[in-house]
């Protein structure tokens with residue numbers, strides 16, 4: 001019997017893993033608006049510009065990493081941390097929870113899942129509208145029109161309501177629920193500063209730093225197997241004119257002249273990523289939202305998924321994986 005057709009919107013972690021789980025039972029097409037896969041997972045020259053960490057309690061993502069034969073290593077936390085206060089720099093011993101990174105960068109996860117796909121994702125193809133007809137869902141994209149039996153949307157919920165038209169429209173309560181669900185890390189901006197060598201480690205520092213001065217608010221060691229680097233999240237009030245200069249000055253203030261000559265600086269402002277964040281996401285969140293929803297439209301034929309739909313670890317990579325597992329079990 002011919003398999004039913006399933007279209008998955010988005011080739012982030014959730015979309016790719018959903019495709020891997022469902023491709024033996026459905027004729028799966030993954031449609032991705034960007035010119036790359038990974039969504040919020042983004043690597044630049046081996047540096048993680050989106051997520052970096054998984055934590056020991058996140059069993060599903062850790063099991064997946066193991067099944068994909070990827071290696072993890074512990075986040076470097078040895079030594080003292082720095083507090084960048086207006087009246088000077090202080091050293092302190094932080095209490096840090098263990099976390100892991102993936103050798104070669106977290107993009108390895110995306111590459112490994114893509115290798116397991118029978119059919120590659122269609123890139124540069126944005127979904128514009130979804131229309132329910134008697135039997136099928138008509139999916140209109142910037143490239144073509146598909147007729148499919150089922151759709152999984154893995155878009156951040158706000159994007160799902162703001163960037164796609166639904167016929168018939170979403171019930172008001174569902175529209176409001178999705179609109180009120182913030183995109184995790186949608187407000188963030190991440191900067192990676194690469195150096196010829198990890199001078200902070202040589203001085204007994206972990207690389208971890210906290211600052212109320214900025215422009216970086218939180219700084220961590222981000223060394224890869226072959227490159228020395230620090231990374232920082234920008235304060236929401238950081239100005240972007242001469243950002244590189246301001247970041248270097250801050251790191252000189254923390255580490256002295258050793259920090260004066262980075263080999264390269266990488267920067268991604270996730271607020272400006274139109275396939276991740278909406279205008280509502282620009283405001284920083286005070287705390288991790290309470291995520292989780294189990295909602296469908298078109299008589300259950302359209303499933304809203306993605307990390308923000310996960311009841312446990314929503315927002316994180318673990319949430320993206322568990323959301324994919326739930327969508328898959330719903331459709332199998």
Ligand SMILES: Cc1cc2nc3c(=O)[nH]c(=O)nc-3n(C[C@H](O)[C@H](O)[C@H](O)COP(=O)(O)OP(=O)(O)OC[C@H]3O[C@@H](n4cnc5c(N)ncnc54)[C@H](O)[C@@H]3O)c2cc1C
Pocket residue numbers: 009010011012013014015031032033034037038039040041049050051052053054125126127128154155156159163164184185186188189190270275276305306307308315316317318319320
């Ligand atoms: C800076 C940063 C740091 C983070 N740090 C961590 C961390 O350390 N640990 C952790 O666990 N999590 C972290 N996260 C969160 C983690 O990245 C997400 O949980 C995960 O990547 C979400 O995957 P997803 O597939 O659910 O969504 P996404 O990755 O957002 O995937 C959605 C996909 O849909 C595509 N799309 C959008 N609109 C359309 C359209 N109209 N048509 C077709 N395709 C479309 C997008 O391009 C994207 O590829 C971080 C995120 C950021 C941004």
